[in-house]
Amino acid sequence: MQSNEDKNLIVAKLDDGENLFESLENIIEKHEIRSGLILSGIGMLRNFVLGYYNGSEYQKKKFADPCELLSLQGSISTEGETVIHLHTSLADEKQNVIGGHLFEAEVCSLNEIVIRKLDDVVLSRRLNPATGLKELQIS
Amino acid sequence: MQSNEDKNLIVAKLDDGENLFESLENIIEKHEIRSGLILSGIGMLRNFVLGYYNGSEYQKKKFADPCELLSLQGSISTEGETVIHLHTSLADEKQNVIGGHLFEAEVCSLNEIVIRKLDDVVLSRRLNPATGLKELQIS
Amino acid sequence: MQSNEDKNLIVAKLDDGENLFESLENIIEKHEIRSGLILSGIGMLRNFVLGYYNGSEYQKKKFADPCELLSLQGSISTEGETVIHLHTSLADEKQNVIGGHLFEAEVCSLNEIVIRKLDDVVLSRRLNPATGLKELQIS
Numbered sequence: 471m472q473s474n475e476d477k478n479l480i481v482a483k484l485d486d487g488e489n490l491f492e493s494l495e496n497i498i499e500k501h502e503i504r505s506g507l508i509l510s511g512i513g514m515l516r517n518f519v520l521g522y523y524n525g526s527e528y529q530k531k532k533f534a535d536p537c538e539l540l541s542l543q544g545s546i547s548t549e550g551e552t553v554i555h556l557h558t559s560l561a562d563e564k565q566n567v568i569g570g571h572l573f574e575a576e577v578c579s580l581n582e583i584v585i586r587k588l589d590d591v592v593l594s595r596r597l598n599p600a601t602g603l604k605e606l607q608i609s
Numbered sequence: 610m611q612s613n614e615d616k617n618l619i620v621a622k623l624d625d626g627e628n629l630f631e632s633l634e635n636i637i638e639k640h641e642i643r644s645g646l647i648l649s650g651i652g653m654l655r656n657f658v659l660g661y662y663n664g665s666e667y668q669k670k671k672f673a674d675p676c677e678l679l680s681l682q683g684s685i686s687t688e689g690e691t692v693i694h695l696h697t698s699l700a701d702e703k704q705n706v707i708g709g710h711l712f713e714a715e716v717c718s719l720n721e722i723v724i725r726k727l728d729d730v731v732l733s734r735r736l737n738p739a740t741g742l743k744e745l746q747i748s
Numbered sequence: 749m750q751s752n753e754d755k756n757l758i759v760a761k762l763d764d765g766e767n768l769f770e771s772l773e774n775i776i777e778k779h780e781i782r783s784g785l786i787l788s789g790i791g792m793l794r795n796f797v798l799g800y801y802n803g804s805e806y807q808k809k810k811f812a813d814p815c816e817l818l819s820l821q822g823s824i825s826t827e828g829e830t831v832i833h834l835h836t837s838l839a840d841e842k843q844n845v846i847g848g849h850l851f852e853a854e855v856c857s858l859n860e861i862v863i864r865k866l867d868d869v870v871l872s873r874r875l876n877p878a879t880g881l882k883e884l885q886i887s
Binding site for chain 2 (some may be wrong): 750751752753754755757759760761787788789790791792814816817818819820837838839840841842843844845857858860862
């Protein structure tokens, strides 16, 4: 893993076989991110789990085969516990696209990730008892 | 709806049932956005209308069922009239992805939106009589 | 083509018929981008080539028909040679989405592109002999 910071923007390269979420936690620690936004992510993923929220719970499905990572958008909050909320779209070898809430992923070949560190905004999560979702709070 | 500003970046959380475009107009007013860029949007949408421009007009199709909002990219101009130009990709419960120009949408569960406010660049729209499209102008 | 700069963010509008990669090279020259990130791209593309990396080489497929450009994310490095690494998702007239590594593309109607110029981070490419990929290096 490599990463560097340009003002409040962090550019990272993850390597083949890395656990995407563990690597993001390493970046959070290295760059002292309290709150942040994932603005971009490309490369490839394998062994990833996508979720769809059906109104009461997440239906999850695992995909083993490598897919091109087309987009990655989300948020990082570290108040209380670290939550990395990511949505993604991926393409298979036929260029067909799948996507959803990303729960797990292994880097395939490499990933290029862009994170915007927030200094003046604090993101946190609060449980909404009605839905069971840990909803974003902005302060 | 919650929102806050970190330098020129606005982070917003929209709540279930909100009209996405009305909420974006509220954010534009609250944060005094003259021109801006939508860099990210995740969460879920329902009752949304996607369009495909066939060279002379937009073919529109409405989707009622909730979908995971995978990506949201676009621009905001307010000269003359407010135009919010959004393209999006969404995933259904089978992880299949659909997308297009976004004309209407209702927030499902919640949305996390990221907007970059522009101070030194003015975006406006000018009608291209040949196509009928209100094309972006950058000054 | 029009473009303007708001601090370190460049907003560009490309016109119908332009070669996307040639136009991006013109923007790189005009705005003196040494390293950069493509954060957003919407509009339409035609005559584009998508690729899937199968572990040893890119399988490429050309698409002639216009598609809505839903997302564009990637990186720009100019050390030694200029490399524009782009991943994209696009929707056809049925709202079905395809995507992959973008190798070639012609602007259809127009494109709105957002680029973050990097001042403190230098991106370059180094050949990984094991894969044949020119991998991103961050310094």
